[in-house]
Amino acid sequence: MARKPTKSGKIRLTEVAKLAGVSPITASRFFRNPDALSLAKRERVDSAVKELGYVPNLAARALASHRTEVIGVVIPSLTNSVFADVLRGIYDSSEQSRYSIQLTNTRYSILQEEKMLRLFRAQKPAGLIVTGINQTAESRAILETMDCPVAQIMEIGDSPVDMMIGFSHYDASFAAISHILEQGRRRIGFLGARMDPRVQRRFDGYRDAMKAASLFDPNLVVTTTVPTTVTLGGTLFADLIAKTPDIDAVFCVNDDLALGVLFECQRRQISVPGEIAIVGFNDLEFMASAVPSLTSVRTNRYEMGRHAITMVIDAIEGRRPREPVLDLGFQLMIRESSTPQTA
Amino acid sequence: MARKPTKSGKIRLTEVAKLAGVSPITASRFFRNPDALSLAKRERVDSAVKELGYVPNLAARALASHRTEVIGVVIPSLTNSVFADVLRGIYDSSEQSRYSIQLTNTRYSILQEEKMLRLFRAQKPAGLIVTGINQTAESRAILETMDCPVAQIMEIGDSPVDMMIGFSHYDASFAAISHILEQGRRRIGFLGARMDPRVQRRFDGYRDAMKAASLFDPNLVVTTTVPTTVTLGGTLFADLIAKTPDIDAVFCVNDDLALGVLFECQRRQISVPGEIAIVGFNDLEFMASAVPSLTSVRTNRYEMGRHAITMVIDAIEGRRPREPVLDLGFQLMIRESSTPQTA
DNA sequence: ACAATTATTGACAGCGCTACCATCGCGTTG
DNA sequence: CAACGCGATGGTAGCGCTGTCAATAATTGT
Known part of the structure; x- marks a missing residue:
């Protein structure tokens, strides 16, 4: 396909330059560094670009500029x-x-x-x-x-x-646990899913806050590497109270789990927060409308x-x-x- | 920058071709149309690619091939x-x-x-x-x-x-309403948010199903163009019962709204499904664990x-x-x- | 007024790859 | 045995843009 210099229809930078009466390189600079152009040329190129509806070829740009x-x-x-x-x-x-x-x-x-x-x-x-x-x-x-x-x-x-x-996931988690402790709760369960690094650090915050109050107990902790779902929250909570029936609060590493715990409490007619307090993490939108509304850690x-x-x-x-x-x-x-x- | 033919360190297709003892174009074909190569060359190029850790330059490829x-x-x-x-x-x-x-x-x-x-x-x-x-x-x-x-x-x-x-959002919605009607409910409210085209069609399905049963009533419909949230579900539901207190079911255009309605019912101590049935749309994961579990339309x-x-x-x-x-x-x-x- | 400096602009070459066409070698056919 | 067809391979020539650096115009100082 022997290509004529100006293949009709195709708008390249050259066409823009021609219409604007400048060299292609000047037209190129219009995009990369417009301040380097004189006002006159800048305007000429600008209107040429608009008139022709020029759209830069990103592949060519990337190839030539190595960026x-x-x-x-x-x-x-x-x-x-x-x-x-x-x-x-x-x-x-x-x-x-x-x-x-x-x-x-x-x-x-x-x-x-x-x-x-x-x-x-x-x-x-x-x-x-x-x-x-x-x-x-x-x-x-x-x-x-x-x-x-x-x-x-x-x-x-x-x-x-x-x-x-x-x-700091650690600080956020620590703060949440401190709040629960301030409410007079002592047997605070920990529910974790996925257990990716950030969730690990939330656990660390929980553990250290509990240890600082001399209340840490491995029986309060239930985790899994399974991905989080609301349903899983219920399941983990069931495991927790089976293992440790005397809990009075649950800290969940995320809000989906917390919602699942709330539902499970409703199912078992466990009063929230009467018998058990629930705290989640992330503050998804639904936390504020749940009944009762659910405490959480808002992250930006x-x-x-x-x-x-x-x-x-x-x-x-x-x-x-x-x-x-x-x-x-x-x-x-x-x-x-x-x-x-x-x- | 006068560039030597083989700038050290840079692995181009040329380098691969050289190592494989073929022409660059043959190496190129290895990627685009391997079947066109003889088995011997194909293997030679393949090992050269691996040995050099060649990574194609997508910008160059796009520029040359117009794709x-x-x-x-x-x-x-x-x-x-x-x-x-x-x-x-x-x-x-x-x-x-x-x-x-x-x-x-x-x-x-x-x-x-x-x-x-x-x-x-x-x-x-x-x-x-x-x-x-x-x-x-x-x-x-x-x-x-x-x-x-x-x-x-x-x-x-x-x-x-x-x-x-x-x-078909229309069919899905129609089917959901038919189900509610089969349960003997007659005053089925419609809650809609965002009202994008697909939600519109869900409304059409609702309207036609209700009209087919001669039960359509504009007072049963509450919609807004505001984006969906769980909280909004509660608000819209509040509007609905204020306007039409005798409803016995609510169809929500999505599950977030449905969850908001459930929470609002809990807040007002309206029994679900005793007084009011709730049906959502999409079947997000939490619908099955809610208390009561929430009916929805599963979409794939x-x-x-x-x-x-x-x-x-x-x-x-x-x-x-x-x-x-x-x-x-x-x-x-x-x-x-x-x-x-x-x- | 003239050199020195700075702002603008342009020429050239080439980024790494592939489209196109030519070529080569081989087996097949009249 | 020359002519032919076909699959495999290579050569040439860019794709549209920008980096480099030289050239030119505008500006300034003494």
């Missing part, structure tokens, strides 16, 4: 609504930028994560957002040699690869996504944050399920 | 867990393929959808998955001129752009995602489906909330 405008996002789960909120934050803020999001999920497998990171490295993303701080040594090495800004989200810890946006997931993508984009464009670690904190949302009955 | 290996996915919401399930199906099946997913959400704005489609068209995706069948005329035109396979998902209807994978969301991506990939590779419209149906999950009390 892409893709920001990779690695999350463990698409089902967990916690990540849905984070993603919403990421997408909302990325849409007004030139960058596009490449999303992958690892299904909580660190090997899958490693594979994904390797894939990303080969494609030279402009930036990367990964979940958590517990990468394998190999994954960590990949992240460190990836010459682009990297944000670790969902939690904070020592030695960030680059930037870190999250909160949408903001986490927003901040992560914003910081990554800023870093890509040379505006490195003064402080690479951003702690978004948490709020204990105290509701009926963990306080004295008002009625 | 990409990106499948665009356009959904209205990231928060709605219905789409989370669909996406999981899409991602799960795309991972073993060569294609990568480019996800965008429109936040239920048809203008945003139009914008996204325009963007996709410019980038020549290998395939496209869009939500629903109610595109604007402009969007529809874009889809029709996009020379790649297109799948419309979530519902089915007449005149597919190309392929269609979903189910994960399968919808899987089928959509599989059909699109097949179509890209020339294996067009015999039947472009796939109805995945629904199942009415009848539970305590809409049946006579057993106790």
